[in-house]
Amino acid sequence: MDTMLASRASPDPEKLQGFVGRMLDDLGGAMVVPLVRIGDELGLYAALDGASPITPAELARSTGANERLLREWLSAHAAAGYLDYAPNTGRFTMTPEQAMVFARPDSPAFMLGAFEIAAANVLDHSQVMRAFRQQDGRGAGYGTRCACLFSGIARFFRPGYAAHLLNEWLPALDGMEERLRRGARVADLGCGHGASVILMAEAFPASYFTGLDYHAASIACAREAAGRAGVAGNTSFQVAGAADFAPGGYDLVACFDALHDMGDPVGVARRIRDALRSDGTFMAVEPKAGNRLEENINPVGRLYYAASTMICTPVSLDQPGAAALGAQAGPARLEALLREAGFSRVRIATETPFNTVLEAQP
Ligand SMILES: C[S@@+](CC[C@H](N)C(=O)[O-])C[C@H]1O[C@@H](n2cnc3c(N)ncnc32)[C@H](O)[C@@H]1O
Known part of the structure; x- marks a missing residue:
């Protein structure tokens, strides 16, 4: 005082x-x-x-x-x-x-999606406020949010994937590019509007890509986008929660900016390990962060903590497990989570100013 x-x-x-x-x-x-x-x-x-x-x-x-x-x-x-x-x-x-x-959706600096997310943070105030006040003991689920959040996320993340996924992230995974070229089975869990699925499916026509997400409206958009992109033949999309993800002999399972949104990321990672072939790989693309708050006091941390307060954390709190990792969990926590789920080889495969790409193998 x-x-x-x-x-x-x-x-x-x-x-x-x-x-x-x-x-x-x-x-x-x-x-x-x-x-x-x-x-x-x-x-x-x-x-x-x-x-x-x-x-x-x-x-x-x-x-x-x-x-x-x-x-x-x-x-x-x-x-x-x-x-x-x-x-x-x-x-x-x-x-x-x-x-x-x-004005240019294909430019790596295109940011209109981020403005949609910023608008959603204001428009979804009342749902998140209920979670803060603990009015019904829940978070604020993804499906209850305004439409501009979903399109904003798709448009905000796509330029980063277009710039890095094919040229840097997949080549950074042990032997994965070659496997994809030859023909591999891939699942993208929490795929949203399917931007990452479509980019991979275009680049690797011999491989087959399944996108899954618990948000039905996003899956409908992903199917449409895949049709427009001409990759309907080597993609499919399913409305499915991560808890329902079943073994599938996958060569690669990926989560793009989605693992930390889930209520039980350890349980999901365990399911992913079980769904992989014994020589398969889990690629977790997560927001870039340091391991401590003091390392995240910078413009990127500022954006991510705000989005995490309004979107990622209440979305996770709304799901069974309510782990609420947050978007700035940091690599040490993510690596520990993946080891707890039973992955024996875990490493940071590569990083950009906005993302950390973790590679985990059974
Ligand atoms: C931040 S968005 C990222 C979407 C997409 N991967 C991208 O990068 O554009 C997180 C996604 O995870 C999905 N999600 C969250 N929890 C989920 C769960 N338990 N099962 C399946 N999908 C989930 C949401 O519906 C949302 O589409």
Whole structure:
């Protein structure tokens, strides 16, 4: 109590100024989230990408949106540094870098999915609040969330998979690339909209890929996407909880950003070990983290802890086991979990700034 009063009595004016400035920046970012979603839904970013410097009236003509609101939207984007503005002409431009973030789904820097997730964190407030208040002794299940969470996750993660999965992650697994080339059986547990399944199925036509997820709407999207991508022939998708995952003589089982969401990750890892061939591999792609909170006090840790508070942890708390690993469990905890599940060889196969890829063998 004394300490609280002492710190209340003596704020450092310079530190306060710096901190308020930082809040201004953070709040500006938070306030712009719905604007980005509007731009996404109306196709404004696609219209701006590659266009000549444009006025609000011209953008209104090409998109059919309200000119006055577009003027405000464009001005907010200029103030945020999300678009460039030329005061002498009153025209707005999208630079190639801005286009990579906002307008090009195949760019490794595409981030509209992250804005959908940020919106979902606000929209799903009441479900998560119930979990905080322990109103019904549950978490906040994945299936109860707003639709933009599911599409946001799919769009946010896909660019990272497209950039790393085929070129770095699979080659980092002992002998796996060659096995996939020859023809292997693969399961992707917690596959969501199936981005990782589709990328692998396109690259390895001799292999067969099964995507499983307990969220029926995501599986429906995955099936559609696989059909559009022309890989329906070597993929299948099933609505199934990880607890129902059955032995299948798999060469590879993968979990992409899903193991820590599960209620009983040790039990699931045990099932995966039993589902593998004796020389098979479990690849767990998990969010990058250090082993202690102090190692995660950085921009990536900040994003992941926030998502973990609103999404991963309440989703796990809602499932039998309620392990609630969180998105920043760290490699030591994950490795221990995999050994507890009976894997004898466990190692970090590779890492990116956002992901750790663990390889586990029976
Ligand atoms: C963060 S999302 C990742 C989705 C996908 N792997 C991707 O990277 O885009 C986590 C996924 O795990 C699924 N999931 C969570 N718990 C599950 C469980 N017990 N059984 C099956 N799927 C589960 C969710 O439905 C969700 O699709």
